[in-house]
Amino acid sequence: MTTTHRTVWQTPRAGNISRLAQQTEQLGPLPPDQIRVGVSAVGLNFADIFALTGLYSATPAGAFIPGLEFAGTVLEVGADASGFAPGDRVMGVTRFGGYASIVDSEPDYLIPLPDDWDFAQGAAWPAQTLTAWYALTRLGALEKGLQVLIHSAAGGVGLQAMKLTRALGGIPVGTVSSVEKAAWLREQGFDKVLVRERDFARQLTREDLHFDLVLDAIGGKVQQASFAALKPMGRLVVFGAAEFTPTGKRPNYLKAAWRYLRRPRYDVMDMISSNRSVLAFNLIWLWEQKAQMRALLAELGRVSLPPPHVGHRFPFDDVHAALDLLRSGRSVGKVVLEPDAHR
Numbered sequence: 001m002t003t004t005h006r007t008v009w010q011t012p013r014a015g016n017i018s019r020l021a022q023q024t025e026q027l028g029p030l031p032p033d034q035i036r037v038g039v040s041a042v043g044l045n046f047a048d049i050f051a052l053t054g055l056y057s058a059t060p061a062g063a064f065i066p067g068l069e070f071a072g073t074v075l076e077v078g079a080d081a082s083g084f085a086p087g088d089r090v091m092g093v094t095r096f097g098g099y100a101s102i103v104d105s106e107p108d109y110l111i112p113l114p115d116d117w118d119f120a121q122g123a124a125w126p127a128q129t130l131t132a133w134y135a136l137t138r139l140g141a142l143e144k145g146l147q148v149l150i151h152s153a154a155g156g157v158g159l160q161a162m163k164l165t166r167a168l169g170g171i172p173v174g175t176v177s178s179v180e181k182a183a184w185l186r187e188q189g190f191d192k193v194l195v196r197e198r199d200f201a202r203q204l205t206r207e208d209l210h211f212d213l214v215l216d217a218i219g220g221k222v223q224q225a226s227f228a229a230l231k232p233m234g235r236l237v238v239f240g241a242a243e244f245t246p247t248g249k250r251p252n253y254l255k256a257a258w259r260y261l262r263r264p265r266y267d268v269m270d271m272i273s274s275n276r277s278v279l280a281f282n283l284i285w286l287w288e289q290k291a292q293m294r295a296l297l298a299e300l301g302r303v304s305l306p307p308p309h310v311g312h313r314f315p316f317d318d319v320h321a322a323l324d325l326l327r328s329g330r331s332v333g334k335v336v337l338e339p340d341a342h343r
């Protein structure tokens with residue numbers, strides 16, 4: 001039976017997460033270069049919150065469907081598309097548009113789902129694993145024996161970064177905000193975990209900790225203290241600013257402006273004399289660079305990691321509860337939405 005409609009979560013414009021509303025849309029004919037996927041799981045990312053509140057530089061203007069990754073089953077293959085057949089299980093990345101029961105995608109953005117992974121694990125994999133891989137290998141130049149500080153180590157990106165660091169012979173040291181998360185990480189076999197104290201700089205000094213590489217997506221004083229704890233030749237890789245996370249459904253612009261004015265700044269002359277550096281990136285840029293993205297995915301395919309940890313599964317209708325949990329900072333591993341495929 002041909003599917004004629006799909007369900008999506010769409011916002012008329014960024015600014016307030018409450019505007020995100022469910023809609024049913026008629027499906028047009030499949031473009032010949034595309035593949036139609038019946039989505040069984042959607043991976044949530046912190047970037048979704050920043051896009052919905054308008055704090056993300058890549059936020060689309062006007063109405064948009066959030067969502068950067070999904071997993072499901074191929075329903076239909078366009079006349080000029082190849083590489084997949086109806087019934088194939090796939091995971092995929094998309095530059096927005098992922099919060100949907102059906103997604104049309106170019107084959108370049110789809111990856112076969114390993115046989116022993118479920119859809120939620122597939123939807124939890126591409127964006128966060130690519131982010132961790134890019135930070136560690138391309139910018140971080142991780143080598144065996146290097147000590148790597150990884151903030152939010154029980155989160156989506158953080159946990160993948162912990163596993164990849166270990167797989168590449170580095171020594172991961174994770175930080176988290178709660179003793180519960182720290183205990184959970186220890187259960188996963190990571191023995192070096194810090195529960196961040198209010199004065200993180202003092203905590204690092206007291207414990208005499210120094211690092212070759214730091215992965216930071218929090219910002220502010222945590223980032224400053226981490227930079228100060230770098231050894232000579234050390235690198236701070238920055239890829240987010242969770243300290244700007246709104247506590248409500250929309251940003252407190254005054255608070256955000258205050259934080260922005262007080263953001264850490266780095267002096268390149270000091271970096272030369274102290275022999276430490278700061279690097280930063282935003283992977284959304286990669287969506288346009290298909291060849292580079294395929295190369296990164298192929299590299300990742302050669303590192304045998306276990307499937308990602310899905311910490312929280314929500315029915316598709318409960319997107320607001322799922323986003324509230326992610327925004328609260330209490331989630332562990334990945335938060336996933338599960339639409340009934342083929343709606």
Ligand SMILES: NC(=O)c1ccc[n+]([C@@H]2O[C@H](COP(=O)([O-])OP(=O)(O)OC[C@H]3O[C@@H](n4cnc5c(N)ncnc54)[C@H](OP(=O)(O)O)[C@@H]3O)[C@@H](O)[C@H]2O)c1
Nearest residue numbers: 045046152155156157176177217239240242245282283329
């Ligand atoms: N640049 C890129 O290309 C790129 C790509 C993907 C993700 N990112 C960034 O990487 C980070 C992790 O993304 P993710 O999707 O994997 O999310 P996540 O780590 O699963 O969740 C975010 C975590 O941020 C921490 N956090 C710190 N301060 C917070 C605050 N004020 N409010 C709420 N949470 C706070 C919390 O962990 P703890 O409190 O335990 O630290 C929370 O669990 C995000 O900042 C995201 O924007 C960047």
